[in-house]
Amino acid sequence: MRRSAQRALLYSAYVCTCLEDRGWSFAISLCMQLLGGMQLVSIEQLAEGLAQIGFSGFVGRAVDMRSERKWGMIMCLMGNNFSIIASSILFAVCLSIDRTIWVYTLCLLLGMIFCSSYRVFVMAEKNLSARDWALVLVNEEKGEGRNLAKTNAILTTLDQIANILSPLLLGALLSFVPLRTACIVLAIFSVVSLIIKGILLFVLYGSNERLRVKGDAEAKSEEQGDTTKSLDAKPSPSLLKRLSTIFTVLATYYRQSVFPAALGMALLFMTVLGFDGLAIGYGESVGLPESILGLFRSFGSAAGVAGAIMYAVFERRFGVCKTGVIGLMLQELCLIIAVASIWLPGSPWDPAAYFSTLTWSSWWQSFIDSFAPSPDSPTASPPPPSTIDWSTWTTSDGTSVASIFSFLTGIATARFGLWMADLAITHIMQIATPESQRNTVFGVHNAICQAFSVMKDLLVIILPSPNTFGICILISFGFVCSGFGAFIYYILKTSHIEEKQTLIERKPTVTSNEESSKGAYFNDSVSDTIIEKL
Numbered sequence: 001m002r003r004s005a006q007r008a009l010l011y012s013a014y015v016c017t018c019l020e021d022r023g024w025s026f027a028i029s030l031c032m033q034l035l036g037g038m039q040l041v042s043i044e045q046l047a048e049g050l051a052q053i054g055f056s057g058f059v060g061r062a063v064d065m066r067s068e069r070k071w072g073m074i075m076c077l078m079g080n081n082f083s084i085i086a087s088s089i090l091f092a093v094c095l096s097i098d099r100t101i102w103v104y105t106l107c108l109l110l111g112m113i114f115c116s117s118y119r120v121f122v123m124a125e126k127n128l129s130a131r132d133w134a135l136v137l138v139n140e141e142k143g144e145g146r147n148l149a150k151t152n153a154i155l156t157t158l159d160q161i162a163n164i165l166s167p168l169l170l171g172a173l174l175s176f177v178p179l180r181t182a183c184i185v186l187a188i189f190s191v192v193s194l195i196i197k198g199i200l201l202f203v204l205y206g207s208n209e210r211l212r213v214k215g216d217a218e219a220k221s222e223e224q225g226d227t228t229k230s231l232d233a234k235p236s237p238s239l240l241k242r243l244s245t246i247f248t249v250l251a252t253y254y255r256q257s258v259f260p261a262a263l264g265m266a267l268l269f270m271t272v273l274g275f276d277g278l279a280i281g282y283g284e285s286v287g288l289p290e291s292i293l294g295l296f297r298s299f300g301s302a303a304g305v306a307g308a309i310m311y312a313v314f315e316r317r318f319g320v321c322k323t324g325v326i327g328l329m330l331q332e333l334c335l336i337i338a339v340a341s342i343w344l345p346g347s348p349w350d351p352a353a354y355f356s357t358l359t360w361s362s363w364w365q366s367f368i369d370s371f372a373p374s375p376d377s378p379t380a381s382p383p384p385p386s387t388i389d390w391s392t393w394t395t396s397d398g399t400s401v402a403s404i405f406s407f408l409t410g411i412a413t414a415r416f417g418l419w420m421a422d423l424a425i426t427h428i429m430q431i432a433t434p435e436s437q438r439n440t441v442f443g444v445h446n447a448i449c450q451a452f453s454v455m456k457d458l459l460v461i462i463l464p465s466p467n468t469f470g471i472c473i474l475i476s477f478g479f480v481c482s483g484f485g486a487f488i489y490y491i492l493k494t495s496h497i498e499e500k501q502t503l504i505e506r507k508p509t510v511t512s513n514e515e516s517s518k519g520a521y522f523n524d525s526v527s528d529t530i531i532e533k534l
Contacts, residue, residue, distance in 0.1 A: 060443020327420030
């Protein structure tokens with residue numbers, strides 16, 4: 001089968017994964033909002049983050065331990081789609097029964113557990129498709145491959161397009177049927193998607209010999225042998241074995257040469273400067289209409305698509321490392337607009353007023369009240385919609401929209417640079433990570449990213465008032481700058497290694513009269529290497 005046909009099969013299967021992922025993520029937010037408000041949305045997001053922290057590395061390692069790639073993909077497909085089917089049915093039950101009986105609570109908790117399982121397996125499936133199988137198809141293991149950059153850009157673009165289309169399609173569906181019916185429709189779609197993905201990936205797997213044979217077999221066997229010895233040399237309690245496995249996967253991640261760049265990418269997750277529930281909630285708290293929030297969200301996704309497309313152009317012109325630096329610089333420049341929104345008209349920024357009345361008992365009571373049961377009727381009358389007076393740029397309650405517009409514009413445009421940097425670091429990780437450890441490394445990487453995301457959720461729980469949201473913005477910007485610094489450190493570190501390698505490989509063996517001129521050549525070569533990296 002032609003290489004282009006194989007890539008088309010991978011792209012088609014990946015589109016199915018992205019559509020069901022983005023669609024079900026949006027549906028989860030709607031279900032949680034309807035069943036328990038923003039508090040329940042936050043709890044569910046926290047549960048997903050903790051599940052990824054605890055299990056992403058183990059799932060990735062389980063995939064790597066399989067002798068054939070197909071078994072790892074089958075495990076991810078089954079875990080992802082059956083979790084979606086189970087959670088959608090359970091949420092449909094919750095939306096259909098009396099909320100005062102114990103069955104409702106049981107179905108809600110089980111649904112949230114399956115949502116956490118879905119999140120772990122869908123990320124593993126995406127990593128396996130986009131980080132492992134895609135690398136095999138472009139037939140690259142070393143160097144800055146143009147085909148890999150193009151493939152990564154296409155996959156990211158498909159994901160962002162799905163992020164635009166899925167909420168629109170689900171919203172159109174909800175205009176005709178209630179949410180519980182939409183959950184059943186999504187469950188049926190998940191079954192159909194599972195069948196389609198299975199067929200596409202089965203054909204792809206059978207047509208590509210490299211997918212059927214894993215590289216780094218000797219290194220993998222050696223690693224497995226070392227792990228077996230460490231675990232079986234002495235009978236140990238189950239807890240100690242689990243701790244040993246945790247340290248093993250973390251050590252595998254830390255030993256990678258690309259660790260500083262990967263850590264820099266993980267630091268970007270400790271931020272409220274993104275289009276998640278927190279930014280949307282902040283916009284609603286200052287009276288911005290939902291339609292405007294949706295428009296900004298679509299604009300942010302479009303900026304992400306543009307960044308993914310331009311990544312291939314920049315990478316071809318400047319190389320992977322320079323493109324990553326450009327992306328991170330553009331992200332920071334755009335986020336300065338969001339930081340400046342703290343002091344613009346209409347900003348709720350007033351930490352002094354918040355802390356002057358804050359006591360431990362008042363904070364704890366506010367935290368407990370966030371878990372208050374929702375109204376029994378899921379069809380309670382919503383508040384009147386907000387409007388904007390464009391002649392004065394104020395909301396219906398007289399609040400200026402200058403601050404919130406600057407905030408949302410900054411985080412939306414920043415996604416252009418964010419996705420350029422994300423693709424650059426992902427490209428570097430794919431090339432630098434041994435094939436036998438690739439899924440373990442990306443699984444641990446996802447867990448660490450989610451750990452920083454959980455820290456962000458905890459920060460907002462500690463500072464829940466819109467008056468203190470500016471503090472969260474400033475802390476988030478600090479973490480973004482730290483991520484940029486970590487990536488620069490990686491470039492300087494690898495440049496130093498290349499400098500030493502250049503000196504070793506080009507060690508002069510000529511006479512003393514020629515050494516000075518040869519040494520000048522070495523310095524020029526090393527300088528060119530560093531300049532090329534920076």
